[in-house]
Amino acid sequence: MAIDIGAAEVSYLEHRGVHRGIASWVLSTDHKRIGILYLTSLLSFFAVGVLIGILMRLELIAPGETLVSARVYNSMFTLHGMIMIFLFIIPGIPAAFGNFFLPILIGAKDVAFPRLNLLSWWVYVAGATLAVLSLFSGGGAPDTGWTFYAPYSLRTGTNVTLAVFAAFVLGFSSILTGINFVTTIHRLRAPGMSWFRLPLFVWSLYATAWVQVLATPILALTLMLVMLERIVGLGLFDAARGGDPLLYQHLFWIYSHPAVYIMILPAMGVVSEIIPTFSRQKIFGYKAIAFSSLAIAFVGYLVWGHHMYTSGMSDTARWVFSLLTFLVAVPSGIKVFNWVATLYKGAIDLAPPLLYTLSFIFLFMIGGFTGLISGALATNLHIHDTAFVVGHFHYVMFGGTGFMLFAALLYWFPKMFGRMVPARPMWLAWLLMFIGFNALYFPMLILGWMGMPRRYYDYLPRFQPLNVVSTAGSWVLALGLAVFFVTLWRARRHGEIAPANPWGGSTLEWQIASPPPVENFERIPVIERGPYEYGEIPPVE
Amino acid sequence: MSDAALGAVAREHEHHDATGAKIGMWLFLFTEFLLFGGLFLLYAVYRTKFPADFHFAATTLDVRLGTVNTAILLTSSLTMVLSVAAHERDNRKLSTAFLALTMLLGLAFLVNKYFEWSTKIDHGLFPGAAELATHAPGEKLFYGLYYAMTGLHGLHVLIGIAVMAFVLPVAARRPRRRVRLGTQSASRLALTAEAGGELWAETPEDAVDEIEVSFLYEHNEELAKRDRIVVENTGLYWHLVDIVWIFLFPLFYLIT
Ligand code: HEM
Numbered sequence: 001m002a003i004d005i006g007a008a009e010v011s012y013l014e015h016r017g018v019h020r021g022i023a024s025w026v027l028s029t030d031h032k033r034i035g036i037l038y039l040t041s042l043l044s045f046f047a048v049g050v051l052i053g054i055l056m057r058l059e060l061i062a063p064g065e066t067l068v069s070a071r072v073y074n075s076m077f078t079l080h081g082m083i084m085i086f087l088f089i090i091p092g093i094p095a096a097f098g099n100f101f102l103p104i105l106i107g108a109k110d111v112a113f114p115r116l117n118l119l120s121w122w123v124y125v126a127g128a129t130l131a132v133l134s135l136f137s138g139g140g141a142p143d144t145g146w147t148f149y150a151p152y153s154l155r156t157g158t159n160v161t162l163a164v165f166a167a168f169v170l171g172f173s174s175i176l177t178g179i180n181f182v183t184t185i186h187r188l189r190a191p192g193m194s195w196f197r198l199p200l201f202v203w204s205l206y207a208t209a210w211v212q213v214l215a216t217p218i219l220a221l222t223l224m225l226v227m228l229e230r231i232v233g234l235g236l237f238d239a240a241r242g243g244d245p246l247l248y249q250h251l252f253w254i255y256s257h258p259a260v261y262i263m264i265l266p267a268m269g270v271v272s273e274i275i276p277t278f279s280r281q282k283i284f285g286y287k288a289i290a291f292s293s294l295a296i297a298f299v300g301y302l303v304w305g306h307h308m309y310t311s312g313m314s315d316t317a318r319w320v321f322s323l324l325t326f327l328v329a330v331p332s333g334i335k336v337f338n339w340v341a342t343l344y345k346g347a348i349d350l351a352p353p354l355l356y357t358l359s360f361i362f363l364f365m366i367g368g369f370t371g372l373i374s375g376a377l378a379t380n381l382h383i384h385d386t387a388f389v390v391g392h393f394h395y396v397m398f399g400g401t402g403f404m405l406f407a408a409l410l411y412w413f414p415k416m417f418g419r420m421v422p423a424r425p426m427w428l429a430w431l432l433m434f435i436g437f438n439a440l441y442f443p444m445l446i447l448g449w450m451g452m453p454r455r456y457y458d459y460l461p462r463f464q465p466l467n468v469v470s471t472a473g474s475w476v477l478a479l480g481l482a483v484f485f486v487t488l489w490r491a492r493r494h495g496e497i498a499p500a501n502p503w504g505g506s507t508l509e510w511q512i513a514s515p516p517p518v519e520n521f522e523r524i525p526v527i528e529r530g531p532y533e534y535g536e537i538p539p540v541e
Numbered sequence: 542m543s544d545a546a547l548g549a550v551a552r553e554h555e556h557h558d559a560t561g562a563k564i565g566m567w568l569f570l571f572t573e574f575l576l577f578g579g580l581f582l583l584y585a586v587y588r589t590k591f592p593a594d595f596h597f598a599a600t601t602l603d604v605r606l607g608t609v610n611t612a613i614l615l616t617s618s619l620t621m622v623l624s625v626a627a628h629e630r631d632n633r634k635l636s637t638a639f640l641a642l643t644m645l646l647g648l649a650f651l652v653n654k655y656f657e658w659s660t661k662i663d664h665g666l667f668p669g670a671a672e673l674a675t676h677a678p679g680e681k682l683f684y685g686l687y688y689a690m691t692g693l694h695g696l697h698v699l700i701g702i703a704v705m706a707f708v709l710p711v712a713a714r715r716p717r718r719r720v721r722l723g724t725q726s727a728s729r730l731a732l733t734a735e736a737g738g739e740l741w742a743e744t745p746e747d748a749v750d751e752i753e754v755s756f757l758y759e760h761n762e763e764l765a766k767r768d769r770i771v772v773e774n775t776g777l778y779w780h781l782v783d784i785v786w787i788f789l790f791p792l793f794y795l796i797t
Contacts, residue, residue: 018739018741018742112561112565113561113565116565175569175572178568179565179568179569179572180565182564182568183561183564183565183568186561186564187558187560187561187564188558188561213571213572214571214572214575216572217572217573217575217576217578217579218575218576218578218579220576221575221577221578221579221580222579224693225689228689232667232668232669232688233668233669234668234685234688234689235668235681235682235685236583236587236682236685236686236689241668241678241681241682241685242591242677242678242681242682243587243682243685244587244590247583247586251579251582251583254579
């Protein structure tokens with residue numbers, strides 16, 4: 001029987017496997033389909049989260065009860081935080097783009113454990129379903145904030161138990177992905193794909209996957225204890241029974257601070273892919289960038305205490321945590337300088353992916369600098385639990401990871417769906433989002449500095465002008481998001497057909513067809529050069 | 542047979558990587574250690590805070606029961622190792638027997654634990670009990686930790702037993718797989734593995750008048766290796782359960 005390679009050339013989108021219809025997606029073990037599953041699910045949750053965010057901003061347009069009661073507002077920020085953190089940004093880039101591109105970038109046909117991969121998506125969906133259920137059952141939507149701090153989370157009558165269980169389940173999904181990626185990167189690199197020929201996105205996924213594996217179990221345990229406290233009253237975090245609520249905070253942040261790096265590292269990896277491609281320059285300081293990912297992952301593990309400066313810790317602990325926090329700025333700075341050095345004297349093509357990437361650098365820098373203010377002991381006392389912190393982490397998570405997720409979408413969309421995205425609407429979307437974003441969050445930085453606390457539905461009348469600006473910003477931002485996603489949605493069907501390598505990229509995903517064939521590579525490629533050698537690749541018009 | 546089907550069969554093979562499976566298992570074990578690690582951390586903190594209460598509360602635990610359980614678990618680790626070793630030497634019967642024995646020992650451990658817990662509960666020593674409420678705070682924490690840690694450990698024993706129940710047939714089977722090509726309806730062709738599971742199916746649009754079948758003979762050794770990894774990984778998991786207990790035992794029963 002002649003082996004006709006032709007059959008293998010069918011794109012993963014057209015391939016007819018064992019299953020039909022929707023089952024061909026939700027039961028597929030193809031890493032590319034799983035990537036798309038994740039992408040669609042997390043963008044749907046993002047939409048819900050944004051909607052709640054906008055409603056919160058609407059409530060804050062004037063002092064007093066404008067739209068919702070205090071209780072509802074409390075549930076709203078809890079829900080918004082839970083959705084954005086656990087359902088959107090933590091799975092985010094690794095689960096969507098990592099799944100889709102990791103095997104392709106290292107020259108493999110799939111991840112190490114394809115079925116586990118599918119399971120992780122199902123677990124994610126199960127966790128999300130539980131989170132939704134927690135809204136409508138028991139004592140109503142949780143109102144503790146996404147951090148579930150004891151002792152309030154042990155006392156409140158709202159449905160914290162189920163919500164915490166949902167987060168627990170979501171943690172498992174994250175662990176599975178982490179285990180899968182570490183094993184994949186160790187075992188499935190194509191011949192010749194040595195560690196220092198790995199694209200930097202892969203390095204960042206590698207660091208992230210380790211954090212997922214090593215930090216998430218602590219969260220699982222902590223949340224499990226909260227459940228047990230609520231159900232049987234163990235007393236470990238309950239001062240009335242001799243326990244210590246502070247320990248909850250420690251355990252919580254031992255996970256949740258590294259989780260911040262689960263969010264940002266992959267975004268930095270995408271930056272390191274986009275910048276060389278659009279400046280047609282070999283990346284500057286490859287090893288420095290690769291190792292700084294590992295350094296961030298490692299040091300990030302030791303800084304959890306900076307969330308607790310005002311909670312009650314010894315002075316020694318506080319300055320040690322503060323020092324370590326400043327240390328994280330070093331590898332982050334290394335990355336930024338190397339990116340800028342890569343752009344220097346490059347043949348820069350300011351296509352939408354690069355535009356979004358550059359705005360990432362700008363917004364992330366604001367996020368980083370406000371992070372230093374929050375990380376310093378003296379200033380922290382002033383801004384702790386104020387709107388300043390809310391502004392800061394939106395700059396990092398939304399301006400940082402969120403914008404990079406958009407950039408990754410623009411960069412890889414032609415590969416994933418085989419269609420080009422029109423550039424003009426994306427410029428418009430960028431303009432709206434960039435203006436809206438800064439109008440929304442910069443006033444929060446000022447408000448927090450002036451003393452407006454976070455997590456209140458109400459505020460003093462003197463804070464109103466800036467709050468109005470902020471709320472108006474949320475509308476502009478929402479408009480930008482709408483333009484962005486409507487354009488993408490239309491491009492999926494009506495965009496120009498994408499060539500294999502629309503951007504002149506030199507990493508492996510651009511060497512195969514768009515959209516990729518089912519098996520990625522007919523034959524496993526042999527790698528003979530680094531990831532960013534543009535010499536051989538003709539520039540694109 | 543179409544190439545897609547060959548692809549399906551070949552695909553299953555490619556992804557099987559014994560070392561990869563091992564790495565995955567070890568990573569998973571790391572996560573388990575960390576899970577317990579959080580509890581050990583709490584134990585350390587509270588023990589330092591209430592040394593006298595912990596000391597006193599520990600004397601109420603039954604050292605004999607604890608020792609018996611330690612012996613049971615250690616023996617079960619031995620039988621587990623023997624099961625893995627027997628499987629390596631292709632003695633499937635012996636391997637299965639030792640695996641079953643391990644399961645029984647695991648069950649014995651749980652039965653013992655059940656009696657231990659129920660005596661404690663009878664004495665009103667459980668979180669929320671009126672009796673315990675009158676004790677010192679450190680004792681309450683001791684019992685809180687006792688139930689949380691031995692409970693989580695017991696859950697792992699239970700999961701281990703369940704996993705072994707699934708692995709028993711794997712350890713017992715000869716490493717061979719048969720596939721069958723057939724039609725389920727007038728127009729549908731399918732290739733199924735004997736053990737169940739469709740490898741490939743096709744609904745040809747045009748009438749089929751000729752089917753070419755080519756057989757792939759599976760290398761026995763490779764399949765054997767696959768099963769062996771499953772048995773070995775089960776063993777690794779069981780040792781984890783054992784090791785955790787090795788720490789729990791002195792912390793709760795011996796330091797009095
Ligand atoms: C249009 C988009 C968004 C709007 C209008 C928005 C608005 C808000 C507002 C007003 C608050 C805080 C309220 C308070 O403390 O009183 C908040 C909290 C929060 N937001 Fe957003 N946000 C948006 C997008 C995002 C994104 C993309 C993320 C994460 C990736 C995010 C993560 C969070 C988190 C974690 C909190 C803290 C919740 C808590 O206090 O428990 N938000 N957001």
